[in-house]
Amino acid sequence: MNSSRIQPVEAAKKFIAEKFPDCQAALLAGSVVRGEDTATSDLDIVVFDEKVESAYRESLFEYGWPIEVFVHNLTSYRDFFKSDRESARPSLPRMVSEGIVLFDSGVVSFIKDEAKVLLKKGPEVWSIETIVMKRYMITDALDDLIGSTNPAEDLFIANTLANEIHEFVLRTNVQWVGSSKWVVRALSQFDEKFARLFVQAFDLFYKTGNKDEIIMLTDEVLKPYGGRLFEGFSLGKGDRI
Template sequence: MKNYFPYCDGALLAGSVVRGKATKTSDLDMVVFDKTYSSSYRESVIKYDWPIEVFAHNLNSYYKRARPSLPRMISEGIILKDNGVIDSIKCEAKELLSKGPEKWSIEIINTKRYFITDTLDDFIGCNNRAEGIFIANTLAELVSEFVLRTNNRWIGASKWIIRSLRDYDTNFAEQFVEVFDIFYKSDAKNEVIKLVDEILHP
């Protein structure tokens, strides 16, 4: 770190390695804070045979998306360097995680319902297996986002979709996986349709 960011105000090591859940393909996530940076950036480096993903920020370039990846990394991160800025940044990250994302307005909820309904109609009417797979993917992403955001929960991308759903409700998360798994394995749509209808009903 000294070679790459010698003048930074603080740095944290985060990610799956810190959580004790590293795999053979895991990298090291490093969050760097430097008040001289005009904007945030991200880069990948390799050092000591480790792939390292660097998330560099000034002291004000914070997170407004509904994905909690950065505040989560900050809150759980191990301090590598601190010039007196890390405590307040960690407190802010933990507060943000606890508070949840900005609440959706009725207008946004109705718009999201429209997109889900439109995609569900495409899913129901699709007779092409290849197209159906990608429609199902879109439907799963839209529905997971809708459930989480209307319940004031953080969303995720990729593997964090199911992790976020489990944080919200483990039973629902398993049901969600099961109905889409049934479709992917057998082309049976009924369980997906039933679940989406139940979600949209309220």
């Protein structure tokens, strides 16, 4: 942490006192709360203000800190909870659940309970049709990687495949998914052994160009669901008269 900065909780409280003095509640979340902050970490602050007509997000720099503020009224957060569950990326529920209370007029406990229930429930269960479609998409990306002889294209095919495998493993097990750094975090929270194999396979490829471990990992992931899928896959065909 930058030694010239004031402490994160102190900075967050000053921010709320100056920018949102009449809010109903405010929380500090993110990496600084989890003890995972780095030299480039920001302060994620969630504000609940009944005077706000619609939710918004804003980036600022105050008190030596980059600050991301997520502002909601006392009902708008539920729409975001709902959309986060539908996307299986629980950004706001996670921030609310883990957040340190900066100010509370008496509403935080109820909102935190809602977030914790949602997180425990997990995302919506994938349908059989969705699993079949995702098998096809992973097979398609894997075939592209196997057949490619262009190292530049390989980099981006592998990136697509990594995201699709991570999503498939987590969603078929009714787990939350991630993006960016949260891809590995989400996998590790679910299955540390698989996360290590996942990282190992793609690390080997990016360092050496060796695709073998990615191919084996992909086949292992698809095996319980019928393996690779190409022949017979159909989407939107329907019944013909």
